[in-house]
Amino acid sequence: MNHRITRRMILRGLALGVPAVLLGCDRLGSSPSFRQVVLSSGEWLSYRVHRLIGSDALAREYDPSEMSPNFRTNGNTSPRSAKYRLHASEGFANWRLQVGGLVKTPRAFTLAQLRSYPARTQITRHDCVEGWSAIGQWTGIPVKTLLDEVQLQDEARYIVFHCADDFNGRPYYESIDLVDAFHPQTILAYGMNGAELPMGHGAPVRLRVERQLGYKQAKFIMRVEVVASLSGIGQGKGGYWEDVGFYDWYAGI
Numbered sequence: 696m697n698h699r700i701t702r703r704m705i706l707r708g709l710a711l712g713v714p715a716v717l718l719g720c721d722r723l724g725s726s727p728s729f730r731q732v733v734l735s736s737g738e739w740l741s742y743r744v745h746r747l748i749g750s751d752a753l754a755r756e757y758d759p760s761e762m763s764p765n766f767r768t769n770g771n772t773s774p775r776s777a778k779y780r781l782h783a784s785e786g787f788a789n790w791r792l793q794v795g796g797l798v799k800t801p802r803a804f805t806l807a808q809l810r811s812y813p814a815r816t817q818i819t820r821h822d823c824v825e826g827w828s829a830i831g832q833w834t835g836i837p838v839k840t841l842l843d844e845v846q847l848q849d850e851a852r853y854i855v856f857h858c859a860d861d862f863n864g865r866p867y868y869e870s871i872d873l874v875d876a877f878h879p880q881t882i883l884a885y886g887m888n889g890a891e892l893p894m895g896h897g898a899p900v901r902l903r904v905e906r907q908l909g910y911k912q913a914k915f916i917m918r919v920e921v922v923a924s925l926s927g928i929g930q931g932k933g934g935y936w937e938d939v940g941f942y943d944w945y946a947g948i
């Protein structure tokens with residue numbers, strides 16, 4: 696078979712609804728007109744492009760020498776809930792990560808249990824929408840490992856992370872779809888820069904979903920809920936900032 700792809704073939708394919716990437720147009724992402732026309736036009740397209748050009752594409756990982764000497768904290772750094780404060784005072788020995796919703800076997804994991812699974816360590820760049828970035832090393836359990844343990848039901852579509860903190864009484868939460876949930880770099884981190892995850896950065900565990908912006912990286916996670924729709928959670932937009940701050944649910948970088 697002749698593998699030469701002509702412009703006409705691509706146009707014909709697009710007209711038929713066949714993605715150009717499937718026609719072998721693998722330089723799509725590097726064409727300036729593609730970036731201007733498609734990537735700048737919003738969340739939905741950036742979501743489609745990530746899903747199309749590689750649902751398994753990895754976020755860049757860095758060398759230890761590139762780690763930021765100071766990784767600042769942002770947002771809440773010390774949840775005030777009595778329950779969280781008690782857990783923290785006990786070194787999270789009695790904390791449990793509740794995993795439920797549309798799963799076959801709901802479970803509660805101790806921190807020691809989470810640490811007993813094969814861990815993933817990655818050095819990545821965190822990008823906050825407020826305009827700062829930092830490179831840090833994260834160690835934790837792949838979300839995939841957790842979901843494999845509890846087994847998703849067929850209707851499962853989103854994974855919601857409920858946090859211990861709030862802003863003016865509104866709990867912080869975040870959510871991701873199953874493509875991101877099963878992505879190899881999506882982990883619940885209990886370690887940072889070679890040490891235990893400090894409270895300011897989200898102890899005992901925080902989400903790292905490396906192809907998205909800072910506000911998706913939920914800290915102080917207490918409960919993981921598998922749902923078919925985000926409409927019943929918070930104000931229905933899939934996250935605290937999505938509900939109150941008009942941030943995009945899909946914060947692809």
Ligand SMILES: Nc1nc2c(c(=O)[nH]1)N[C@H]1C(S)=C(S)[C@@H](COP(=O)(O)O)O[C@H]1N2
Nearest residue numbers: 768769770771823858867896909910912914
């Ligand atoms: N539970 C919770 N998670 C959160 C936040 C928060 O206030 N509460 N802030 C978010 C924002 S905007 C950013 S940039 C990062 C900051 O992570 P860091 O404190 O480890 O730098 O956490 C995100 N996750």
Ligand SMILES: [Mo]
Nearest residue numbers: 823824909910
């Ligand atoms: Mo942020």
